[in-house]
Amino acid sequence: MPSVAERRLAVRADFPIFERRVAGKPLVYLDSGATSQKPRVVIDALAAHLAEHNANIHRSVYPLAQEADAAFESARARIAAFTGSDPKTTIFTKNATEAINLVARSWGAAHLGPGDAVLITQMEHHANLVPWQQICRERGAELRYLEVDEHGELSLAQLDAELARGDVRIVAFAHVSNVLGTINPVAEIATRARAAGAATLVDGAQAVPQMPVDVEALGVDFYAWTGHKALGPTGIGVLHGRRELLEAMDPFLTGGDMIASVSQEETTWNELPFKFEAGTPPIAEAVGLGAAVEYLDKLGMQRVREHERELTELMLSRLAEVPGVRAVGPPAGRERGALVSFTVEGMHPHDIAELLGREGVCVRAGHHCAQPLMRCLGVAATARASLGVYNDESDVEAFVAALAKGREVFGLDG
Amino acid sequence: MADLMDDLYRDYILEHYKRPQNFGELEPHDLEGLEHNPLCGDELGVHIRVAGDRIEDIRFHGHGCAISQAAASIASEELKGMALSDVGELDADWMIELLGIPVSATRRKCALLNLKVVRGAVTGDNDWPT
Numbered sequence: 001m002p003s004v005a006e007r008r009l010a011v012r013a014d015f016p017i018f019e020r021r022v023a024g025k026p027l028v029y030l031d032s033g034a035t036s037q038k039p040r041v042v043i044d045a046l047a048a049h050l051a052e053h054n055a056n057i058h059r060s061v062y063p064l065a066q067e068a069d070a071a072f073e074s075a076r077a078r079i080a081a082f083t084g085s086d087p088k089t090t091i092f093t094k095n096a097t098e099a100i101n102l103v104a105r106s107w108g109a110a111h112l113g114p115g116d117a118v119l120i121t122q123m124e125h126h127a128n129l130v131p132w133q134q135i136c137r138e139r140g141a142e143l144r145y146l147e148v149d150e151h152g153e154l155s156l157a158q159l160d161a162e163l164a165r166g167d168v169r170i171v172a173f174a175h176v177s178n179v180l181g182t183i184n185p186v187a188e189i190a191t192r193a194r195a196a197g198a199a200t201l202v203d204g205a206q207a208v209p210q211m212p213v214d215v216e217a218l219g220v221d222f223y224a225w226t227g228h229k230a231l232g233p234t235g236i237g238v239l240h241g242r243r244e245l246l247e248a249m250d251p252f253l254t255g256g257d258m259i260a261s262v263s264q265e266e267t268t269w270n271e272l273p274f275k276f277e278a279g280t281p282p283i284a285e286a287v288g289l290g291a292a293v294e295y296l297d298k299l300g301m302q303r304v305r306e307h308e309r310e311l312t313e314l315m316l317s318r319l320a321e322v323p324g325v326r327a328v329g330p331p332a333g334r335e336r337g338a339l340v341s342f343t344v345e346g347m348h349p350h351d352i353a354e355l356l357g358r359e360g361v362c363v364r365a366g367h368h369c370a371q372p373l374m375r376c377l378g379v380a381a382t383a384r385a386s387l388g389v390y391n392d393e394s395d396v397e398a399f400v401a402a403l404a405k406g407r408e409v410f411g412l413d414g
Numbered sequence: 415m416a417d418l419m420d421d422l423y424r425d426y427i428l429e430h431y432k433r434p435q436n437f438g439e440l441e442p443h444d445l446e447g448l449e450h451n452p453l454c455g456d457e458l459g460v461h462i463r464v465a466g467d468r469i470e471d472i473r474f475h476g477h478g479c480a481i482s483q484a485a486a487s488i489a490s491e492e493l494k495g496m497a498l499s500d501v502g503e504l505d506a507d508w509m510i511e512l513l514g515i516p517v518s519a520t521r522r523k524c525a526l527l528n529l530k531v532v533r534g535a536v537t538g539d540n541d542w543p544t
Contacts, residue, residue: 346432348456348479350524354422380456380477409423410480 009299009307012390014039025360028398033178033339033386034364035228036209038292042231045291049284057283058257058274072283075290076273082293083204083223084214085240091273092236092281096205097127099224099239100172102252102276103201104131107170107222107245111199114140117167119198121146121154121184122376123177126369128203132172146173148376152180152329159189163196170199170221175207176337179368179382180329181312183207183337190219199245205229209388210308210338212301215240231296231389232289236282246272253278299389308338308387311396315340315385318400324412325403328377339386341368344403346412349383355406356383361399422515423480431480436490440473447535448476451527456482460531469496472532479524485513486528493532502537504529506544 012018015037018027029037055065057072073087080090093099112118118132122145136143144162146154154173162168171193176183190200201222207213209230215223222245227236251258251269255278260268269275296304316332319325324345330336344352349365356363365383367374374380385399440461448459456478463471472493474486489512493501509529510517517525526543534540 348477350479350481350521351423354521409420410428 008310008392009303009389010392011039011299012392014041014295015390016040016043018390022360022362023358026398028359028361028395028402030385030387030391030395030399031362031364032209032229032388032391033206033384035234036231036388037390038233039231039295041295042233042288042291046233046284046288049287054284056280068283071287072281075286078290079238079286079293080240082297083208083225083238083240084216085223086243088272089241089243089246091239091241091246091276092286093224093239093276094235094282095228095237096203096224096226097131097237099222099226099237100128100201100203101131102239103222103224103241104135106249106252106276107199108132108135108139108141110249111169112136112139112141115167116141116169117162117165118143119146119159119162119168119171120144121173122148123152123154123180123182123373124172124174124370125178125203125205126371127205128172128174128201129372141169142167144168145372148180148182148373151331151334152177152182154182154184154189156185156188156192159192163192163198166196168193168196168198170201172201173203175202175204175213175223176210177329177373178206178339179341179370179373179384181336181339181341182330183211183335186218186220190221194219206337206339209296211305221245227285227289227292230289230292232292233285236285236289238289239276243272246276251275251278255279257281296389304389307389308391311387311391311393312336312338312340314393315387315396315399318396319403322400322403322407324407328379328382338388339384341382341384343379343382344407344412347406347410349381351410352383352403352406355409356399356402359398359402359405361402363399422517422521424515427480427484427513427515430484430487434474434483434487436471436473436487436494437475438473439475440471443473445535447531449527449531449534449540451478451482451523456524456527458482458486458527458531460486460528460535462532462535464498467498469493469498469501469536474528474531478527479521481513481515481517481521481524482527485509485525488512489528489532498536501533502539504533504543509543 053067055068057069077087080087199221204225208225221242223240228234258278327342353365363385443461444464445462457476
């Protein structure tokens with residue numbers, strides 16, 4: 001069995017941002033759940049594309065445009081392979097939010113009406129909640145929620161009970177909760193939903209950056225994620241969809257590039273995936289994300305997962321030693337993703353984030369775009385430390401030390 | 415621990431945070447307001463009792479960070495006895511000066527939430543103070 005040192009990743013030097021200091025201190029970046037830092041290979045790939053291969057795609061025959069086209073489509077192929085998907089059913093969007101809106105709108109318009117229900121969960125990010133709220137309201141469908149238990153987990157028994165009502169048309173849920181860190185049993189939920197005749201959509205924004213994801217093997221109908229949390233640039237999201245569903249759906253946005261032919265009276269749609277990519281797509285961003293997944297592939301996603309799992313356990317155990325700290329989500333020893341949301345008695349999360357920030361430690365504070373979940377947890381806000389491939393034990397120690405110092409500023413005992 | 419002397423979290427700010435003045439509900443009251451800080455979901459409500467054309471008594475309730483709670487606490491002492499017509503004239507500078515600490519752009523709404531709620535309750539103007 002390899003030693004801890006051999007198992008651990010040591011890739012911080014690949015990320016130029018860690019060469020800088022913040023407030024005179026080394027950067028301790030614990031906000032990868034919000035956005036990841038970028039490795040040199042991604043920055044270089046973006047710059048090289050813009051400097052050497054830039055042209056619009058799909059419409060031009062000159063050699064430079066063919067280069068741009070090849071770069072864009074080879075990035076799509078690499079990204080599709082990274083998540084066990086087919087390039088034809090791998091659609092580029094602006095972000096995960098747009099990918100979910102695409103499904104809520106295009107699929108929802110054809111499948112939801114009075115007497116139908118959409119089943120989501122109490123742990124959803126607003127991105128996988130508000131689009132369903134809106135389409136349900138417009139279509140006269142009902143929106144129902146799976147509850148989150150005291151371990152921050154869902155109940156398959158409640159899922160079965162909901163599905164047994166016979167009106168659920170789609171189950172939409174996070175792969176990994178951005179607040180609790182809970183890893184939901186995606187394949188299990190998808191199997192049960194399918195047996196009940198319901199489609200599934202998974203919000204994989206937090207999952208793809210930190211664990212192996214094989215959309216085909218998971219057996220879901222739609223899987224949405226975003227590039228910038230997975231070491232790629234902002235401005236690009238990904239939707240994987242089941243081919244027969246995507247083919248039956250009307251377009252989400254309409255305009256250039258998504259058409260087969262247009263007359264004054266009517267338009268026919270382009271083939272997949274272009275039917276869902278209206279307008280000039282994020283070309284350089286796709287190239288950058290392609291470089292990001294190639295980098296992650298080289299590290300190996302299982303190794304990324306092990307690295308971050310060990311650091312998360314260390315963070316949970318070190319946090320437990322700080323008086324007044326309450327971590328939410330699955331307790332130590334249970335499977336969880338690479339983030340810890342917590343509160344500190346006597347200190348508001350904003351004040352925690354402010355004081356940690358002065359020590360160069362970046363954590364997020366607030367409702368994390370999950371206000372209904374915050375109400376379930378009985379808190380207005382939490383602070384959240386989330387990990388990336390570049391973090392190591394020193395980051396966890398700096399974080400805990402800064403937290404102790406912050407408690408001293410607030411005159412808290414112990 | 416000299417390095418723990420803090421520009422933002424001064425002793426009096428933390429004192430107001432831990433033991434806020436005029437915290438709670440006021441029954442009966444004549445005016446009330448309730449707002450959320452969109453940044454964090456924090457909630458701040460105010461009850462005001464009016465005598466003649468002045469604020470006779472005021473209480474605030476809800477939850478928030480040290481900056482928002484201290485701002486509400488410190489302002490409540492100033493607001494007691496103030497003419498209602500003067501409340502509409504209070505601006506962001508009034509609140510920031512009263513707090514007496516350097517408030518960064520990201521924490522500005524924390525500092526101004528209370529004034530927004532009070533002005534809304536008294537004048538119906540629900541805009542953020544500028």
